[in-house]
Amino acid sequence: MSKIVILGAGISGHVAAAHLRRKLDKTHEVVVVSPNSNYQWIPSNIWVGVGRMKSKEILFPLAPLYKKKGIGFKQAKVTSFFPEGDSETEKPFVMAEYVSEEKRGETEKITYDYLINATGPKLNFEATEGLNPGTNKAYSVCTYTHADHAWQGLSALIEEMKQGKEARIVIGTGHAKATCQGAAFEYILNVEQELRRQKVRDKAKITWISNEYQLGDFGMDGMLLSYGSNIMKSHEMVEMVFEDRGIEWILGSGVNKIEDGIAHYENLDGELKNIEFDFAMLIPSFSGHGFKAFDKSNQDITEKLFKGFMLVDADYTPKPYEEWTVQDWPETYQNPNYKNIFAPGIAFAPPHSISKPRKSPNGTEIFPAPPRTGMPSGITAKLVADNIIDSIKKQKESLDHKGSMGNMGAACIASAGFGMTKGSGISITTFPIVPDYKKYPDTMGRKLGKTFGEIGLAGHWLKLALHYAFIYKAKMRPFWYLIPE
Amino acid sequence: MTRRISNFKRFVMMNPIIQFFKFIFLSIKVLLIVAGGHGGTRKTGY
Ligand SMILES: Cc1cc2nc3c(=O)[nH]c(=O)nc-3n(C[C@H](O)[C@H](O)[C@H](O)COP(=O)(O)OP(=O)(O)OC[C@H]3O[C@@H](n4cnc5c(N)ncnc54)[C@H](O)[C@@H]3O)c2cc1C
Numbered sequence: 001m002s003k004i005v006i007l008g009a010g011i012s013g014h015v016a017a018a019h020l021r022r023k024l025d026k027t028h029e030v031v032v033v034s035p036n037s038n039y040q041w042i043p044s045n046i047w048v049g050v051g052r053m054k055s056k057e058i059l060f061p062l063a064p065l066y067k068k069k070g071i072g073f074k075q076a077k078v079t080s081f082f083p084e085g086d087s088e089t090e091k092p093f094v095m096a097e098y099v100s101e102e103k104r105g106e107t108e109k110i111t112y113d114y115l116i117n118a119t120g121p122k123l124n125f126e127a128t129e130g131l132n133p134g135t136n137k138a139y140s141v142c143t144y145t146h147a148d149h150a151w152q153g154l155s156a157l158i159e160e161m162k163q164g165k166e167a168r169i170v171i172g173t174g175h176a177k178a179t180c181q182g183a184a185f186e187y188i189l190n191v192e193q194e195l196r197r198q199k200v201r202d203k204a205k206i207t208w209i210s211n212e213y214q215l216g217d218f219g220m221d222g223m224l225l226s227y228g229s230n231i232m233k234s235h236e237m238v239e240m241v242f243e244d245r246g247i248e249w250i251l252g253s254g255v256n257k258i259e260d261g262i263a264h265y266e267n268l269d270g271e272l273k274n275i276e277f278d279f280a281m282l283i284p285s286f287s288g289h290g291f292k293a294f295d296k297s298n299q300d301i302t303e304k305l306f307k308g309f310m311l312v313d314a315d316y317t318p319k320p321y322e323e324w325t326v327q328d329w330p331e332t333y334q335n336p337n338y339k340n341i342f343a344p345g346i347a348f349a350p351p352h353s354i355s356k357p358r359k360s361p362n363g364t365e366i367f368p369a370p371p372r373t374g375m376p377s378g379i380t381a382k383l384v385a386d387n388i389i390d391s392i393k394k395q396k397e398s399l400d401h402k403g404s405m406g407n408m409g410a411a412c413i414a415s416a417g418f419g420m421t422k423g424s425g426i427s428i429t430t431f432p433i434v435p436d437y438k439k440y441p442d443t444m445g446r447k448l449g450k451t452f453g454e455i456g457l458a459g460h461w462l463k464l465a466l467h468y469a470f471i472y473k474a475k476m477r478p479f480w481y482l483i484p485e
Numbered sequence: 486m487t488r489r490i491s492n493f494k495r496f497v498m499m500n501p502i503i504q505f506f507k508f509i510f511l512s513i514k515v516l517l518i519v520a521g522g523h524g525g526t527r528k529t530g531y
Contacts, residue, residue, distance in 0.1 A: 246486030331525040379523060402525035409518040421501060427511055429518050436526075450518050456498035458507035462515070484519045 002028045002392050005094065005112035007078050009034035009062055011042070011374050012345025012381035013118030015485060018476055019385040021071050028392065031072035033110060035099045037061055039474055040144050043374055044467050046186045048147035049281065050194045051155055052418040055144035058467075060475060069476055074110065075100035078119070081293040081305055082109075083338040092340070114388045117310050117343040118381060121286030124175075130258035131174045131284060137261045138174070138280040141187055150281055154191065157279045161200040167278040170263060172209035174282025176254025179219045179369040181210060184283050185238070186414045191281075192245050193417030193424070201246075207275065208242065208249040209263065209282075211366050213358055215239050215249060218412070219368035221355045223430055224444040226452045233444075234428070237453050241416070241426065250275070252358070254366040255282060270361035286346065286369065310343035311335055314351040321356050326406025326436045328352065332399045333384050339397060342388070344380035346372045354434055374470075375410045376433060378485030379403050406434040409450055413463045416455070425459020428452070 004020055006013045009032050020030045038059040047053035066073040076096040083092045091111040098106045123142050125131050133140040139150035161167055171188040173181060188208055195201040208215075216222050216234030223234045242249060252268035263282070264274045288308035295301045305311060314330040328351040335341040343349075354370045383401035390398035409431035416424040429452055435445020443451075473483040490498070497503055525531060 240489045243487040244489040326526045329526065331527065375519065383523075403523040404526045406526045407531055408523035409521060411515045411518060413515070422499075424498065427515070429515060431518060431521075450521070452514070454507065454511060456507060457501065457504040458511055461504070461508050462511050465512070484516065 002113040003111065004028065004030050004114045004116065004388060005110055006030070006032045006116040006118055007034070007094065008118035008120055008345075008347070009036065009039055010118060010120045010345065010377070012120070012347070012377040013116065014039055014474055015378045015381040016116050016118060016344065016385040017066075017071050019382055019481070020389065021069055022481060023385075023389050024392065026070055029072060030070075031074065031110065032062070032066060033074045033076050033078055033094070033096050034062070035075065035077040037063065037075055037100070041467060041471050041474065042142075045141045045144055045147040046183060046190055046415060047418055048144055049139075049141040049150040049154070049187055050190045050418065051151045052190075052194070055148050058471070059144055060471070065475060074098070074108070076108070078291065081291060083293065083305065083341060084296040086294070086296060086298060092338070113340060115341045116381070116384055116388075117341065117347045118345050119289055120346040122289045123284050124287040125284045127285045127287070128175050128255060128258060128282075131255075131282060136258045137278060138258050138263070138282055140284065141183065141281060142283065153279055154194070158195070158198050158200055161195075161203040162198070164203070165278075166203050166205075168205045168207065168276060170207045170209055170275055170277040170280040170282075172282060173211045173368070174255045174258070175285035176211050176256065176266070176364055176366045177369050178211060178283050178285045179371045180283045180286070181212060181218045181368060182371065182373065182412055182414060184210070184281065185218070186416070187281055188247060189241070189245065189414070189416040189424075189426075190418060192247060193419075193422075197419075197422075206247045208247055209253055209255065209265065209275065210249070210251055211254050211368055213252050213268070213356070213367065215242065215251065217355055217368060219353070219355055219371040220430065220433065221435055222444070223428075223435075223446050223451055224448070225428065225446075226448055227454070231448065232453075234453070237426075241455065252366055254360075254364055258282070266360055266362065266364050266366070268358055268360050268366055288349070304337040305335060305341070307349045309349035310341075310347050311337070312343050312348040314349065316349070316351050324352060325438065326404060326432065326434050329404045329406045329434050331402040331404045332387060333380055334399065342384040344384045345377035372405070373410055373412060375485060376405055376408060379408060382485055404434075406432050406436055408433055413459055413466060415460060415463045417460065419460065421457070423460030424455065424457060425461075425463050427454045427459040427462060
């Protein structure tokens with residue numbers, strides 16, 4: 001009889017819980033610990049942020065589903081890790097603090113045989129002075145509540161524009177080392193389309209601001225992709241789309257301070273500049289949650305578990321960009337010091353960025369942190385669950401399931417505007433996610449047939465179809481497991 | 486605003502019939518890439 005505790009009920013935590021519960025008999029316990037009572041399909045937040053979807057369409061409550069499926073659920077947030085137990089408790093445990101109304105503030109030691117840390121990122125707004133969603137005219141779409149606020153801000157501005165106001169909209173990254181450029185990219189195109197739909201496009205100047213060195217970097221060092229019968233670089237494709245939509249761009253910029261309607265930034269030339277705006281959506285930096293870990297005698301062993309995010313089977317030896325290889329990236333997401341702890345999705349510490357690191361003359365690092373999108377988050381969670389299932393069944397450690405981001409594809413179906421007949425999407429697939437410059441030396445580290453781009457209405461339909469398919473899957477409706485991660 | 490997409494290309498991008506077939510094609514292609522598998526990188530010949 002084993003007890004598997006999963007921290008977090010986002011894409012990776014929920015995928016892991018669902019597979020574990022389906023494949024393990026009920027003598028084994030599966031428990032999810034997460035502070036949010038709802039599951040949210042984060043990729044659709046961009047539509048909430050332009051008022052084309054209600055937040056209730058992208059979420060559902062977890063407790064009834066978990067009860068029905070026999071998955072334990074504690075609405076709590078984990079604060080510290082005791083992978084060896086402590087003087088009173090033999091078994092390893094995590095310390096959690098309840099956030100649910102009935103038990104708010106109560107703490108509990110939650111023991112485990114296997115632990116999956118799927119707590120994703122901390123949205124580190126504090127790292128940028130004045131960046132606080134909903135204040136200073138700056139917003140976020142990283143959660144459904146943020147996206148609701150963003151739409152309130154944007155719709156109020158649209159009303160003013162209808163009265164003749166000229167406005168400046170700035171969308172992009174809100175920190176020198178932010179990631180998730182893809183989400184901001186989708187949002188800027190959706191905002192642009194919404195302004196056209198509301199017939200105020202001519203009143204707005206729209207600017208993309210980003211820590212990317214080139215457009216289309218997306219934190220993945222850009223890519224060479226096939227587009228119809230052409231082969232083009234992702235920066236050429238994004239440039240084409242932005243120019244066509246009248247979107248200006250500022251690159252290589254690390255936003256460091258937000259004041260009311262002003263974003264201050266430093267660029268790669270070391271210049272300190274600012275841009276005024278009436279509405280901004282800026283993705284914050286992502287960081288680890290600052291968890292602490294202790295050994296049996298209560299000594300701090302945080303560095304054995306965390307390096308910001310959780311340490312896994314990656315090669316963390318510092319080395320220059322030219323020496324990075326796909327082999328640096330983890331395969332099993334197992335913590336090297338405590339073999340019963342795993343960290344799929346965004347929760348694991350990447351060995352380094354994917355994009356080339358760059359510094360301004362003032363020494364400020366300005367480049368994207370590595371993204372870990374929904375698909376790899378789901379895939380890595382499933383393989384972690386499969387390894388745990390095998391280990392339980394074989395009664396010895398089994399790590400046959402492997403999935404490095406250097407040998408895994410990703411599909412990024414970026415919405416470029418909502419609408420069944422007027423919508424658009426930019427579908428980009430990449431294989432592998434981390435470029436393998438040794439294996440694919442002539443194609444910028446990627447396999448061309450599997451790295452392609454498409455623009456058009458079909459992309460919007462596909463993104464919408466994925467929205468419904470993944471919510472169906474997350475609700476664990478009949479045959480949900482046939483839908484791939 | 487600089488026109489970077491020709492009228493013909495735009496027609497292809499927004500025509501529901503052409504795009505319906507594109508949708509089928511894209512869905513299959515994305516599925517193949519996802520279902521196409523993943524693995525480690527540390528064994529020779531991965
Ligand atoms: C606006 C936006 C759009 C996106 N669009 C796309 C897209 O189109 N396609 C795509 O592939 N990816 C997209 N992504 C990325 C995708 O959402 C992430 O890759 C994915 O959510 C990561 O999953 P995760 O489970 O690792 O983390 P999360 O989804 O962030 O889940 C983390 C979970 O941990 C919980 N948690 C936090 N702290 C604690 C704690 N102390 N104790 C216990 N639990 C805790 C949280 O409540 C949450 O349930 C988008 C992201 C954003 C922000």
